[in-house]
Amino acid sequence: MKKFICYYCHRSISFDKKIRSKNDKAIPLNLDGTKHDCPSSPYNKKAAATL
Ligand SMILES: [Zn+2]
Structure with a gap:
């Protein structure tokens, strides 16, 4: 699995092609x-x- 750094919190994240959101975008894991x-x-x- 390829590793990425979250643009916002700078933690290590990755993506899984099989795990996608409703609008078919890869979601960060x-x-x-x-x-x-x-x-x-x-x-x-x-x-x-907004809460
Ligand atoms: Zn993050």
Whole structure:
């Protein structure tokens, strides 16, 4: 599995071609295989702000 660094939180992540979101985009995964729910992504920050 190829490793990447998360652009937002700078942690090591990877992608799995088989694991895709509803709109058929590869989603970032943590190295243990779980979904990388990035705490530093603008999307999550925005979602948190609307709570
Ligand atoms: Zn991240």
